[in-house]
Amino acid sequence: MVEAVADIGLIGLAVMGQNLILNMNDHGFVVCAYNRTTSKVDSFLENEAKGTNIVGAHSVEELCAKLKRPRKVMLLVKAGSAVDAFIDQLLPFLEKGDIIIDGGNSHFPDSIRRTKELEEKGILFVGSGVSGGEEGARFGPSLMPGGNPAAWESIKPIFQSIAAKAPDGAACCDWVGETGAGHYVKMVHNGIEYGDMQLITEVYQIMLEGLGLTHDEMAEVFAEWNKGELDSFLIEITRDILKYKDTDGEPLVTKIRDTAGQKGTGKWTGIDSLDRGIPVTLIGEAVYSRCLSSLKDERTRASKILKGPSPKFSGDKKAFIAQLGQALYAAKIVSYAQGYMLMRQAAKDYDWKLNNAGIALMWRGGCIIRSAFLGKIRDAYNNNPELENLLFDSFFADATAKAQDAWRNVVAQAVVMGIPTPALSTALNFYDGLRHEMLPANLLQAQRDYFGAHTYERLDAPGKWVHTNWTGRGGNVSASTYDA
Numbered sequence: 149m150v151e152a153v154a155d156i157g158l159i160g161l162a163v164m165g166q167n168l169i170l171n172m173n174d175h176g177f178v179v180c181a182y183n184r185t186t187s188k189v190d191s192f193l194e195n196e197a198k199g200t201n202i203v204g205a206h207s208v209e210e211l212c213a214k215l216k217r218p219r220k221v222m223l224l225v226k227a228g229s230a231v232d233a234f235i236d237q238l239l240p241f242l243e244k245g246d247i248i249i250d251g252g253n254s255h256f257p258d259s260i261r262r263t264k265e266l267e268e269k270g271i272l273f274v275g276s277g278v279s280g281g282e283e284g285a286r287f288g289p290s291l292m293p294g295g296n297p298a299a300w301e302s303i304k305p306i307f308q309s310i311a312a313k314a315p316d317g318a319a320c321c322d323w324v325g326e327t328g329a330g331h332y333v334k335m336v337h338n339g340i341e342y343g344d345m346q347l348i349t350e351v352y353q354i355m356l357e358g359l360g361l362t363h364d365e366m367a368e369v370f371a372e373w374n375k376g377e378l379d380s381f382l383i384e385i386t387r388d389i390l391k392y393k394d395t396d397g398e399p400l401v402t403k404i405r406d407t408a409g410q411k412g413t414g415k416w417t418g419i420d421s422l423d424r425g426i427p428v429t430l431i432g433e434a435v436y437s438r439c440l441s442s443l444k445d446e447r448t449r450a451s452k453i454l455k456g457p458s459p460k461f462s463g464d465k466k467a468f469i470a471q472l473g474q475a476l477y478a479a480k481i482v483s484y485a486q487g488y489m490l491m492r493q494a495a496k497d498y499d500w501k502l503n504n505a506g507i508a509l510m511w512r513g514g515c516i517i518r519s520a521f522l523g524k525i526r527d528a529y530n531n532n533p534e535l536e537n538l539l540f541d542s543f544f545a546d547a548t549a550k551a552q553d554a555w556r557n558v559v560a561q562a563v564v565m566g567i568p569t570p571a572l573s574t575a576l577n578f579y580d581g582l583r584h585e586m587l588p589a590n591l592l593q594a595q596r597d598y599f600g601a602h603t604y605e606r607l608d609a610p611g612k613w614v615h616t617n618w619t620g621r622g623g624n625v626s627a628s629t630y631d632a
Protein backbone atom coordinates (compact mmCIF):
# COMPACT_ATOMS: atom_id res chain seq x y z
CA MET A 149 0.00 0.00 0.00
CA VAL A 150 1.54 3.29 -1.18
CA GLU A 151 1.18 6.09 1.34
CA ALA A 152 -0.59 9.29 0.18
CA VAL A 153 2.08 11.79 1.13
CA ALA A 154 1.93 14.52 -1.50
CA ASP A 155 -0.19 17.68 -1.52
CA ILE A 156 -0.07 17.88 -5.30
CA GLY A 157 1.25 15.90 -8.26
CA LEU A 158 3.00 17.54 -11.17
CA ILE A 159 3.42 15.98 -14.59
CA GLY A 160 5.98 17.41 -17.00
CA LEU A 161 9.58 17.84 -15.93
CA ALA A 162 10.75 20.39 -18.48
CA VAL A 163 11.73 23.93 -17.52
CA MET A 164 8.31 25.09 -16.25
CA GLY A 165 7.40 21.92 -14.39
CA GLN A 166 10.69 21.52 -12.56
CA ASN A 167 10.78 25.12 -11.44
CA LEU A 168 7.17 25.15 -10.28
CA ILE A 169 7.81 22.00 -8.25
CA LEU A 170 10.83 23.60 -6.56
CA ASN A 171 8.75 26.73 -5.91
CA MET A 172 5.96 24.64 -4.31
CA ASN A 173 8.54 22.78 -2.22
CA ASP A 174 9.98 26.11 -0.99
CA HIS A 175 6.50 27.02 0.22
CA GLY A 176 6.12 23.84 2.27
CA PHE A 177 4.06 21.70 -0.10
CA VAL A 178 5.01 18.10 -0.78
CA VAL A 179 5.01 17.52 -4.53
CA CYS A 180 5.06 14.21 -6.39
CA ALA A 181 6.84 14.53 -9.76
CA TYR A 182 6.14 12.47 -12.87
CA ASN A 183 7.20 12.68 -16.51
CA ARG A 184 6.42 10.66 -19.65
CA THR A 185 10.11 9.85 -20.03
CA THR A 186 10.55 8.49 -16.52
CA SER A 187 14.35 8.71 -16.53
CA LYS A 188 13.80 12.46 -16.11
CA VAL A 189 12.07 11.76 -12.78
CA ASP A 190 15.19 10.00 -11.47
CA SER A 191 17.50 12.63 -12.82
CA PHE A 192 15.39 15.40 -11.24
CA LEU A 193 15.28 13.66 -7.85
CA GLU A 194 19.03 13.04 -7.91
CA ASN A 195 19.95 16.56 -8.95
CA GLU A 196 17.70 19.65 -8.70
CA ALA A 197 15.35 18.08 -6.14
CA LYS A 198 18.05 16.47 -3.99
CA GLY A 199 17.62 17.28 -0.29
CA THR A 200 14.03 18.52 -0.72
CA ASN A 201 10.70 16.92 0.28
CA ILE A 202 9.88 16.21 -3.37
CA VAL A 203 8.91 12.62 -4.17
CA GLY A 204 8.72 10.92 -7.55
CA ALA A 205 6.52 8.44 -9.38
CA HIS A 206 7.26 6.16 -12.33
CA SER A 207 3.69 5.66 -13.47
CA VAL A 208 0.48 7.65 -13.46
CA GLU A 209 -0.99 5.03 -11.12
CA GLU A 210 1.83 5.47 -8.61
CA LEU A 211 1.50 9.25 -8.87
CA CYS A 212 -2.21 9.13 -8.05
CA ALA A 213 -1.64 6.71 -5.18
CA LYS A 214 0.80 9.15 -3.57
CA LEU A 215 -1.64 12.08 -3.55
CA LYS A 216 -3.74 13.23 -0.61
CA ARG A 217 -7.48 13.62 -1.28
CA PRO A 218 -8.91 15.42 -3.07
CA ARG A 219 -6.09 14.61 -5.48
CA LYS A 220 -4.61 17.55 -7.32
CA VAL A 221 -2.59 16.86 -10.47
CA MET A 222 -1.02 19.68 -12.43
CA LEU A 223 0.09 19.18 -16.04
CA LEU A 224 2.96 21.22 -17.47
CA VAL A 225 3.37 19.49 -20.80
CA LYS A 226 3.22 20.53 -24.41
CA ALA A 227 -0.22 21.99 -25.16
CA GLY A 228 -2.59 19.99 -27.34
CA SER A 229 -2.95 16.23 -27.60
CA ALA A 230 -0.43 15.53 -24.81
CA VAL A 231 -2.83 17.14 -22.32
CA ASP A 232 -5.77 15.01 -23.50
CA ALA A 233 -3.59 11.91 -23.44
CA PHE A 234 -2.59 12.50 -19.83
CA ILE A 235 -6.17 13.23 -18.81
CA ASP A 236 -7.18 9.85 -20.29
CA GLN A 237 -4.36 8.12 -18.46
CA LEU A 238 -5.24 9.77 -15.14
CA LEU A 239 -8.99 9.12 -15.15
CA PRO A 240 -8.91 5.44 -14.10
CA PHE A 241 -6.95 6.40 -10.97
CA LEU A 242 -8.98 9.43 -9.90
CA GLU A 243 -12.27 9.68 -8.04
CA LYS A 244 -15.08 12.22 -7.90
CA GLY A 245 -13.93 15.61 -6.58
CA ASP A 246 -10.30 15.15 -7.66
CA ILE A 247 -8.73 18.00 -9.59
CA ILE A 248 -6.76 18.16 -12.85
CA ILE A 249 -4.97 21.44 -13.55
CA ASP A 250 -3.52 22.24 -16.97
CA GLY A 251 -0.85 24.91 -16.57
CA GLY A 252 0.39 24.80 -20.18
CA ASN A 253 -0.29 27.30 -22.92
CA SER A 254 -3.51 25.63 -24.02
CA HIS A 255 -5.93 27.32 -26.37
CA PHE A 256 -9.03 28.32 -24.38
CA PRO A 257 -11.60 26.33 -26.44
CA ASP A 258 -9.77 23.17 -25.31
CA SER A 259 -10.12 24.27 -21.69
CA ILE A 260 -13.84 24.95 -22.17
CA ARG A 261 -14.23 21.45 -23.61
CA ARG A 262 -12.12 19.77 -20.93
CA THR A 263 -13.96 21.50 -18.08
CA LYS A 264 -17.29 20.26 -19.43
CA GLU A 265 -16.14 16.73 -20.28
CA LEU A 266 -14.51 16.23 -16.89
CA GLU A 267 -17.41 17.75 -14.97
CA GLU A 268 -19.61 15.00 -16.42
CA LYS A 269 -17.21 12.50 -14.85
CA GLY A 270 -17.18 14.30 -11.48
CA ILE A 271 -13.60 15.55 -11.96
CA LEU A 272 -12.85 19.24 -11.46
CA PHE A 273 -10.77 20.76 -14.25
CA VAL A 274 -8.73 23.95 -14.00
CA GLY A 275 -7.05 25.58 -17.00
CA SER A 276 -4.51 27.99 -15.64
CA GLY A 277 -2.43 30.57 -17.43
CA VAL A 278 1.12 30.56 -16.08
CA SER A 279 3.31 33.49 -16.97
CA GLY A 280 6.82 34.58 -16.13
CA GLY A 281 8.91 31.94 -17.85
CA GLU A 282 11.58 29.96 -16.04
CA GLU A 283 12.37 32.58 -13.42
CA GLY A 284 8.71 33.26 -12.73
CA ALA A 285 7.97 29.56 -12.30
CA ARG A 286 10.84 29.24 -9.84
CA PHE A 287 10.34 32.36 -7.74
CA GLY A 288 6.79 33.56 -8.38
CA PRO A 289 4.76 33.36 -11.57
CA SER A 290 1.59 35.17 -12.44
CA LEU A 291 -1.12 32.50 -12.27
CA MET A 292 -4.50 32.84 -13.97
CA PRO A 293 -6.68 29.88 -13.00
CA GLY A 294 -10.13 29.30 -14.45
CA GLY A 295 -12.37 26.31 -15.00
CA ASN A 296 -14.56 24.53 -12.48
CA PRO A 297 -15.03 26.99 -9.57
CA ALA A 298 -15.47 24.09 -7.13
CA ALA A 299 -11.73 23.42 -7.46
CA TRP A 300 -10.62 26.87 -6.30
CA GLU A 301 -10.83 26.45 -2.51
CA SER A 302 -8.57 23.35 -2.68
CA ILE A 303 -5.91 24.80 -4.94
CA LYS A 304 -6.00 28.39 -3.67
CA PRO A 305 -3.50 27.92 -0.79
CA ILE A 306 -0.91 26.37 -3.11
CA PHE A 307 -1.48 28.79 -6.00
CA GLN A 308 -1.50 31.95 -3.92
CA SER A 309 1.63 30.97 -1.97
CA ILE A 310 3.73 30.19 -5.02
CA ALA A 311 2.52 33.15 -7.10
CA ALA A 312 4.43 36.41 -7.47
CA LYS A 313 3.53 39.13 -5.00
CA ALA A 314 2.61 42.68 -6.00
CA PRO A 315 4.51 45.47 -4.23
CA ASP A 316 1.66 45.69 -1.69
CA GLY A 317 2.11 41.98 -0.92
CA ALA A 318 -1.04 40.75 -2.71
CA ALA A 319 -0.66 37.43 -4.54
CA CYS A 320 -0.66 37.76 -8.33
CA CYS A 321 -3.18 34.96 -8.55
CA ASP A 322 -6.92 34.91 -8.12
CA TRP A 323 -9.82 32.97 -9.57
CA VAL A 324 -10.41 34.28 -13.10
CA GLY A 325 -13.72 32.69 -14.06
CA GLU A 326 -15.47 29.61 -15.38
CA THR A 327 -14.45 27.00 -17.99
CA GLY A 328 -11.84 28.46 -20.37
CA ALA A 329 -11.58 31.88 -18.68
CA GLY A 330 -8.09 31.30 -17.25
CA HIS A 331 -6.55 30.38 -20.57
CA TYR A 332 -8.55 33.09 -22.34
CA VAL A 333 -7.15 35.75 -20.03
CA LYS A 334 -3.66 34.31 -20.49
CA MET A 335 -4.14 34.58 -24.26
CA VAL A 336 -5.17 38.23 -23.99
CA HIS A 337 -2.23 38.80 -21.65
CA ASN A 338 0.11 37.45 -24.32
CA GLY A 339 -1.55 39.64 -26.96
CA ILE A 340 -1.08 42.69 -24.76
CA GLU A 341 2.55 41.67 -24.35
CA TYR A 342 2.90 41.77 -28.16
CA GLY A 343 1.37 45.27 -28.11
CA ASP A 344 3.59 46.63 -25.33
CA MET A 345 6.69 45.30 -27.07
CA GLN A 346 5.66 46.74 -30.43
CA LEU A 347 5.04 50.19 -28.92
CA ILE A 348 8.49 50.21 -27.35
CA THR A 349 10.13 49.22 -30.62
CA GLU A 350 8.36 52.03 -32.49
CA VAL A 351 9.60 54.60 -30.00
CA TYR A 352 13.08 53.10 -30.35
CA GLN A 353 13.00 53.49 -34.13
CA ILE A 354 11.89 57.12 -33.85
CA MET A 355 14.71 57.89 -31.40
CA LEU A 356 17.24 56.02 -33.52
CA GLU A 357 16.35 57.18 -37.03
CA GLY A 358 14.50 60.40 -36.39
CA LEU A 359 16.39 61.88 -33.45
CA GLY A 360 19.71 60.18 -34.14
CA LEU A 361 20.23 59.25 -30.47
CA THR A 362 22.97 56.79 -29.52
CA HIS A 363 22.03 53.57 -27.77
CA ASP A 364 23.47 54.85 -24.51
CA GLU A 365 21.37 58.01 -24.80
CA MET A 366 18.29 55.92 -25.47
CA ALA A 367 19.08 53.72 -22.47
CA GLU A 368 19.09 56.92 -20.38
CA VAL A 369 15.65 57.85 -21.70
CA PHE A 370 14.25 54.41 -20.83
CA ALA A 371 15.89 54.61 -17.40
CA GLU A 372 14.08 57.92 -16.78
CA TRP A 373 10.78 56.55 -18.05
CA ASN A 374 11.11 53.60 -15.73
CA LYS A 375 10.97 55.96 -12.76
CA GLY A 376 7.55 57.33 -13.69
CA GLU A 377 4.17 56.24 -15.01
CA LEU A 378 5.80 53.89 -17.57
CA ASP A 379 7.57 51.92 -14.81
CA SER A 380 7.45 48.31 -16.06
CA PHE A 381 9.49 45.19 -16.66
CA LEU A 382 9.61 45.72 -20.44
CA ILE A 383 10.86 49.32 -20.14
CA GLU A 384 13.46 48.13 -17.63
CA ILE A 385 14.82 45.32 -19.81
CA THR A 386 14.81 47.63 -22.85
CA ARG A 387 17.04 50.02 -20.90
CA ASP A 388 19.43 47.15 -20.15
CA ILE A 389 19.35 45.74 -23.69
CA LEU A 390 20.18 49.13 -25.22
CA LYS A 391 23.19 49.48 -22.91
CA TYR A 392 24.48 45.98 -23.58
CA LYS A 393 27.68 45.89 -25.67
CA ASP A 394 29.02 43.17 -27.92
CA THR A 395 32.66 42.09 -27.56
CA ASP A 396 33.72 44.87 -29.96
CA GLY A 397 32.05 47.53 -27.80
CA GLU A 398 29.14 48.07 -30.20
CA PRO A 399 25.54 47.75 -28.92
CA LEU A 400 24.63 44.08 -29.31
CA VAL A 401 21.06 44.91 -30.36
CA THR A 402 22.32 46.49 -33.61
CA LYS A 403 23.72 43.11 -34.64
CA ILE A 404 20.47 41.20 -34.27
CA ARG A 405 18.60 40.34 -37.47
CA ASP A 406 15.42 42.40 -37.55
CA THR A 407 12.93 39.58 -38.06
CA ALA A 408 10.59 38.90 -35.16
CA GLY A 409 9.49 35.41 -34.18
CA GLN A 410 6.13 34.48 -32.73
CA LYS A 411 4.58 31.43 -31.13
CA GLY A 412 0.96 32.18 -31.97
CA THR A 413 -0.80 33.54 -28.89
CA GLY A 414 -0.82 37.10 -30.30
CA LYS A 415 -2.32 35.69 -33.48
CA TRP A 416 -4.95 33.81 -31.45
CA THR A 417 -5.92 37.08 -29.78
CA GLY A 418 -6.16 38.85 -33.14
CA ILE A 419 -8.26 36.08 -34.69
CA ASP A 420 -10.48 35.92 -31.64
CA SER A 421 -11.05 39.68 -31.74
CA LEU A 422 -12.13 39.42 -35.38
CA ASP A 423 -14.46 36.54 -34.53
CA ARG A 424 -16.07 38.57 -31.75
CA GLY A 425 -16.15 41.84 -33.70
CA ILE A 426 -14.10 43.74 -31.14
CA PRO A 427 -11.55 46.20 -32.57
CA VAL A 428 -8.38 45.09 -30.82
CA THR A 429 -6.40 47.01 -33.38
CA LEU A 430 -3.17 47.51 -31.49
CA ILE A 431 -2.54 43.82 -30.90
CA GLY A 432 -3.53 43.14 -34.52
CA GLU A 433 -0.95 45.67 -35.72
CA ALA A 434 1.64 44.19 -33.38
CA VAL A 435 1.13 40.77 -34.94
CA TYR A 436 1.19 42.16 -38.48
CA SER A 437 4.35 44.12 -37.67
CA ARG A 438 6.08 40.88 -36.74
CA CYS A 439 4.85 39.40 -40.02
CA LEU A 440 6.20 42.41 -41.97
CA SER A 441 9.51 42.19 -40.14
CA SER A 442 9.90 38.59 -41.21
CA LEU A 443 9.65 39.56 -44.89
CA LYS A 444 13.27 40.70 -44.66
CA ASP A 445 14.28 39.86 -48.23
CA GLU A 446 11.26 41.62 -49.72
CA ARG A 447 11.88 44.65 -47.48
CA THR A 448 15.49 44.75 -48.58
CA ARG A 449 14.38 44.89 -52.23
CA ALA A 450 11.65 47.44 -51.41
CA SER A 451 14.17 49.67 -49.64
CA LYS A 452 15.89 50.13 -52.99
CA ILE A 453 12.71 50.71 -55.00
CA LEU A 454 10.24 52.62 -52.83
CA LYS A 455 10.92 56.28 -52.08
CA GLY A 456 10.25 58.10 -48.80
CA PRO A 457 11.26 61.21 -46.89
CA SER A 458 14.50 61.58 -44.98
CA PRO A 459 13.80 60.59 -41.39
CA LYS A 460 15.48 63.54 -39.72
CA PHE A 461 13.89 65.48 -36.93
CA SER A 462 14.62 69.18 -36.77
CA GLY A 463 13.01 70.46 -33.60
CA ASP A 464 13.55 70.48 -29.86
CA LYS A 465 14.75 66.92 -29.22
CA LYS A 466 14.36 67.05 -25.45
CA ALA A 467 10.76 68.22 -25.68
CA PHE A 468 10.03 65.60 -28.34
CA ILE A 469 11.45 62.81 -26.18
CA ALA A 470 9.05 63.84 -23.41
CA GLN A 471 6.24 63.70 -25.99
CA LEU A 472 7.34 60.21 -27.03
CA GLY A 473 6.90 59.06 -23.43
CA GLN A 474 3.41 60.55 -23.38
CA ALA A 475 2.51 58.90 -26.69
CA LEU A 476 3.75 55.55 -25.42
CA TYR A 477 1.69 55.91 -22.27
CA ALA A 478 -1.50 56.93 -24.04
CA ALA A 479 -1.22 54.15 -26.64
CA LYS A 480 -0.61 51.65 -23.87
CA ILE A 481 -3.80 52.76 -22.12
CA VAL A 482 -5.70 52.18 -25.37
CA SER A 483 -4.14 48.74 -25.76
CA TYR A 484 -5.29 47.64 -22.31
CA ALA A 485 -8.71 49.19 -22.88
CA GLN A 486 -9.00 47.12 -26.09
CA GLY A 487 -7.87 43.97 -24.27
CA TYR A 488 -10.49 44.53 -21.59
CA MET A 489 -13.15 45.16 -24.26
CA LEU A 490 -12.29 41.78 -25.76
CA MET A 491 -12.48 40.04 -22.39
CA ARG A 492 -15.81 41.79 -21.71
CA GLN A 493 -17.22 40.40 -24.94
CA ALA A 494 -15.88 36.88 -24.32
CA ALA A 495 -17.36 36.97 -20.80
CA LYS A 496 -20.70 37.85 -22.37
CA ASP A 497 -20.41 35.16 -25.04
CA TYR A 498 -19.47 32.40 -22.57
CA ASP A 499 -21.39 33.66 -19.55
CA TRP A 500 -18.22 34.09 -17.48
CA LYS A 501 -18.21 36.36 -14.46
CA LEU A 502 -14.73 37.75 -15.02
CA ASN A 503 -12.81 39.18 -12.11
CA ASN A 504 -11.61 42.34 -13.89
CA ALA A 505 -9.79 43.96 -10.97
CA GLY A 506 -8.25 40.59 -10.08
CA ILE A 507 -6.97 40.17 -13.64
CA ALA A 508 -5.05 43.46 -13.40
CA LEU A 509 -3.65 42.29 -10.08
CA MET A 510 -2.60 38.93 -11.56
CA TRP A 511 -0.66 40.79 -14.26
CA ARG A 512 0.79 43.22 -11.69
CA GLY A 513 3.73 40.96 -10.85
CA GLY A 514 5.51 37.85 -12.05
CA CYS A 515 4.74 38.25 -15.74
CA ILE A 516 6.28 40.02 -18.71
CA ILE A 517 3.70 42.84 -18.81
CA ARG A 518 4.04 43.62 -15.10
CA SER A 519 3.95 47.35 -14.49
CA ALA A 520 2.97 50.02 -12.01
CA PHE A 521 0.22 51.03 -14.44
CA LEU A 522 -1.71 47.79 -13.75
CA GLY A 523 -2.30 48.98 -10.19
CA LYS A 524 -4.32 51.84 -11.70
CA ILE A 525 -6.39 49.40 -13.76
CA ARG A 526 -7.12 47.37 -10.67
CA ASP A 527 -8.21 50.58 -8.88
CA ALA A 528 -10.47 51.50 -11.80
CA TYR A 529 -12.32 48.16 -11.65
CA ASN A 530 -12.38 48.15 -7.85
CA ASN A 531 -13.95 51.62 -7.90
CA ASN A 532 -16.50 50.49 -10.46
CA PRO A 533 -16.79 46.74 -11.13
CA GLU A 534 -19.32 47.54 -13.88
CA LEU A 535 -16.97 49.94 -15.69
CA GLU A 536 -17.99 49.78 -19.35
CA ASN A 537 -14.65 50.83 -20.79
CA LEU A 538 -11.29 51.45 -19.14
CA LEU A 539 -11.05 54.75 -21.03
CA PHE A 540 -14.19 55.93 -19.21
CA ASP A 541 -12.49 55.70 -15.82
CA SER A 542 -11.65 59.25 -14.73
CA PHE A 543 -7.96 58.45 -14.16
CA PHE A 544 -7.50 57.03 -17.66
CA ALA A 545 -9.78 59.59 -19.36
CA ASP A 546 -7.69 62.37 -17.78
CA ALA A 547 -4.40 60.64 -18.62
CA THR A 548 -5.26 60.26 -22.30
CA ALA A 549 -6.65 63.80 -22.48
CA LYS A 550 -3.40 65.12 -20.98
CA ALA A 551 -1.21 63.05 -23.30
CA GLN A 552 -3.12 63.49 -26.51
CA ASP A 553 -1.43 66.62 -27.89
CA ALA A 554 1.98 64.98 -27.50
CA TRP A 555 0.66 61.71 -28.92
CA ARG A 556 -0.79 63.44 -31.98
CA ASN A 557 2.44 65.30 -32.58
CA VAL A 558 4.53 62.13 -32.30
CA VAL A 559 2.34 60.27 -34.81
CA ALA A 560 2.28 63.30 -37.16
CA GLN A 561 6.05 63.77 -37.01
CA ALA A 562 6.63 60.07 -37.61
CA VAL A 563 4.37 60.19 -40.66
CA VAL A 564 6.26 63.22 -41.99
CA MET A 565 9.59 61.49 -41.38
CA GLY A 566 8.36 58.25 -42.95
CA ILE A 567 8.99 56.18 -39.83
CA PRO A 568 6.40 53.42 -39.33
CA THR A 569 4.32 53.63 -36.15
CA PRO A 570 1.55 51.09 -36.72
CA ALA A 571 0.73 50.58 -33.03
CA LEU A 572 1.09 54.19 -31.86
CA SER A 573 -1.06 55.42 -34.73
CA THR A 574 -3.71 52.69 -34.69
CA ALA A 575 -4.21 53.40 -30.99
CA LEU A 576 -4.74 57.08 -31.78
CA ASN A 577 -7.14 56.23 -34.60
CA PHE A 578 -9.08 53.96 -32.29
CA TYR A 579 -9.22 56.70 -29.66
CA ASP A 580 -10.54 59.17 -32.21
CA GLY A 581 -12.98 56.62 -33.62
CA LEU A 582 -14.33 55.73 -30.19
CA ARG A 583 -14.90 59.35 -29.20
CA HIS A 584 -16.85 60.13 -32.39
CA GLU A 585 -20.57 59.79 -31.86
CA MET A 586 -20.97 59.90 -35.64
CA LEU A 587 -18.71 57.86 -37.90
CA PRO A 588 -18.92 57.74 -41.72
CA ALA A 589 -20.49 54.28 -41.61
CA ASN A 590 -23.70 55.96 -42.80
CA LEU A 591 -22.04 56.38 -46.20
CA LEU A 592 -20.79 52.83 -46.04
CA GLN A 593 -24.29 51.55 -45.37
CA ALA A 594 -25.54 53.60 -48.31
CA GLN A 595 -22.89 52.03 -50.55
CA ARG A 596 -23.86 48.53 -49.38
CA ASP A 597 -27.48 49.26 -50.05
CA TYR A 598 -26.65 50.82 -53.45
CA PHE A 599 -24.74 47.85 -54.84
CA GLY A 600 -26.20 44.95 -52.88
CA ALA A 601 -29.62 46.03 -51.60
CA HIS A 602 -28.33 45.28 -48.08
CA THR A 603 -30.74 47.81 -46.52
CA TYR A 604 -29.91 50.45 -43.90
CA GLU A 605 -31.40 51.64 -40.66
CA ARG A 606 -32.74 55.19 -40.54
CA LEU A 607 -31.65 57.42 -37.67
CA ASP A 608 -35.19 58.77 -37.42
CA ALA A 609 -36.70 55.27 -37.33
CA PRO A 610 -34.43 53.02 -35.21
CA GLY A 611 -34.95 49.32 -35.87
CA LYS A 612 -36.51 49.99 -39.26
CA TRP A 613 -34.45 48.57 -42.13
CA VAL A 614 -35.16 50.03 -45.53
CA HIS A 615 -33.85 49.73 -49.05
CA THR A 616 -33.64 52.61 -51.51
CA ASN A 617 -33.71 52.17 -55.24
CA TRP A 618 -30.72 54.50 -55.67
CA THR A 619 -30.53 54.36 -59.47
CA GLY A 620 -34.15 53.89 -60.39
CA ARG A 621 -33.06 50.85 -62.42
CA GLY A 622 -32.94 48.03 -59.85
CA GLY A 623 -35.95 46.36 -58.28
CA ASN A 624 -37.26 46.90 -54.77
CA VAL A 625 -36.17 43.49 -53.43
CA SER A 626 -33.59 43.69 -50.64
CA ALA A 627 -31.01 41.20 -49.39
CA SER A 628 -31.36 39.49 -46.02
CA THR A 629 -30.13 41.56 -43.08
CA TYR A 630 -27.53 39.86 -40.95
CA ASP A 631 -24.07 40.57 -39.57
CA ALA A 632 -21.25 38.13 -40.22
Ligand code: NBP
Nearest residue numbers: 160161162163164165184185224225226227230252253281
Ligand atom coordinates in the same frame (compact mmCIF):
# COMPACT_ATOMS: atom_id res chain seq x y z
P1 NBP B 1 7.66 21.90 -23.17
O1 NBP B 1 6.57 22.74 -23.76
O2 NBP B 1 8.96 21.81 -23.86
O3 NBP B 1 7.08 20.42 -22.94
C1 NBP B 1 7.89 19.43 -22.41
C2 NBP B 1 7.08 18.44 -21.62
O4 NBP B 1 6.00 17.93 -22.41
C3 NBP B 1 7.92 17.24 -21.22
O5 NBP B 1 7.49 16.81 -19.97
C4 NBP B 1 7.58 16.22 -22.32
O6 NBP B 1 7.77 14.89 -21.91
C5 NBP B 1 6.11 16.51 -22.47
N1 NBP B 1 5.53 15.99 -23.70
C6 NBP B 1 5.74 16.35 -24.99
BR1 NBP B 1 6.94 17.61 -25.54
N2 NBP B 1 5.01 15.66 -25.86
C7 NBP B 1 4.30 14.82 -25.10
C8 NBP B 1 3.35 13.83 -25.43
N3 NBP B 1 2.96 13.63 -26.68
N4 NBP B 1 2.82 13.12 -24.41
C9 NBP B 1 3.19 13.35 -23.15
N5 NBP B 1 4.09 14.27 -22.77
C10 NBP B 1 4.64 15.00 -23.74
O7 NBP B 1 7.93 22.33 -21.64
P2 NBP B 1 7.93 23.74 -20.95
O8 NBP B 1 8.68 24.77 -21.71
O9 NBP B 1 8.30 23.47 -19.53
O10 NBP B 1 6.39 24.16 -21.00
C11 NBP B 1 5.36 23.40 -20.41
C12 NBP B 1 4.03 24.07 -20.73
O11 NBP B 1 4.04 25.38 -20.15
C13 NBP B 1 3.79 24.25 -22.23
O12 NBP B 1 2.42 24.16 -22.50
C14 NBP B 1 4.26 25.66 -22.48
O13 NBP B 1 3.65 26.23 -23.60
C15 NBP B 1 3.83 26.33 -21.18
N6 NBP B 1 4.60 27.54 -20.83
C16 NBP B 1 5.94 27.62 -21.06
C17 NBP B 1 6.63 28.77 -20.69
C18 NBP B 1 8.11 28.87 -20.92
O14 NBP B 1 8.65 29.96 -20.71
N7 NBP B 1 8.79 27.81 -21.31
C19 NBP B 1 5.94 29.83 -20.07
C20 NBP B 1 4.58 29.69 -19.81
C21 NBP B 1 3.91 28.55 -20.20
P3 NBP B 1 9.13 14.12 -22.31
O15 NBP B 1 10.16 14.61 -21.36
O16 NBP B 1 8.78 12.71 -22.13
O17 NBP B 1 9.44 14.50 -23.74
